[in-house]
């Protein structure tokens with residue numbers, strides 16, 4: 001089967017949520033000892049999870065954060081405060097359990113799965129999922145970041161990783177990434193697909209100064225002029241000005257939706273992947289949970305373009321899956337409410 005046909009089939013396998021399960025979860029929440037709706041977004045999470053998994057109180061105890069790692073040729077233009085070699089160095093840090101996402105994942109009881117989908121170095125580690133599509137993207141300021149075939153292959157890597165995780169019992173997923181330069185690619189995607197000006201949609205990433213921030217906008221402007229991505233064709237935009245980890249995460253999101261699993265979306269870069277997924281398969285948004293609003297300029301506009309409302313505002317701007325890991329703790333809290341709260345009947349409390 002051609003790889004494009006596999007993407008079309010994947011999209012065709014994603015269905016709307018189960019309304020009966022949502023109604024049953026809603027009735028259960030209203031039977032609990034609280035005014036209806038008073039637990040706000042905790043109730044929304046429970047209803048969404050019920051609709052996604054087709055059960056009133058689904059078991060989401062087995063959680064995984066998929067950290068997709070890849071490099072960006074556009075780093076040659078000086079768009080990040082850090083050098084490219086940080087990408088493979090951080091991958092080893094993830095694999096040894098020392099990065100922020102590892103700590104927060106342990107706190108939330110989630111596993112971290114690190115995938116080399118396009119790091120510009122040879123990496124070896126027993127825990128690494130080695131699925132390199134190519135050694136980093138090309139410099140998008142001089143030509144397309146990758147070919148259409150590579151973008152499609154990277155999306156399929158993401159769905160295959162999810163297939164394997166679901167087969168081993170994972171029931172909820174989250175997105176994470178590592179890739180020096182990837183806020184540049186993400187802002188380019190936001191500009192082309194979301195129509196957001198570069199002033200508003202380009203942030204400081206790892207912490208660039210004003211001069212470099214203006215330069216980053218200029219590099220994105222040049223990259224778009226050079227490649228002329230078709231805003232009606234999300235895979236064309238992804239291939240020309242996106243990234244391999246972003247493509248992989250698009251696949252993770254679509255794969256989660258195909259398996260009727262929720263997928264918690266992390267920060268700016270993960271949300272760019274969510275934007276591609278939303279444009280390829282609008283119904284996939286129903287499976288996404290917006291974890292937090294990053295401090296990165298443009299993230300609010302990115303979330304709006306996808307159609308997500310973030311749970312948390314923590315001024316975090318790290319990526320890796322850190323915001324998604326924190327959101328897992330809220331999802332667990334929502335599940336405990338569903339499981340452990342007394343009802344008006346059982347507790348003998350009068351209804352209004």
Ligand SMILES: Cc1cc2ncn([C@H]3O[C@H](COP(=O)(O)O)[C@@H](O)[C@H]3O)c2cc1C
Pocket residue numbers: 079080081082086090177178179180181182183184204205206207318319320
């Ligand atoms: C040590 C370190 C750890 C990180 N973990 C995530 N990022 C984050 O920063 C990068 C994006 O920012 P920019 O586009 O400015 O390069 C990505 O790798 C993202 O995951 C990190 C960055 C650094 C330096």
Ligand SMILES: O=C(O)c1cccnc1
Pocket residue numbers: 183204205206266267268269270294295296299316317318319320
């Ligand atoms: O919002 C994010 O995910 C983010 C912001 C800056 C750098 N890296 C990631």
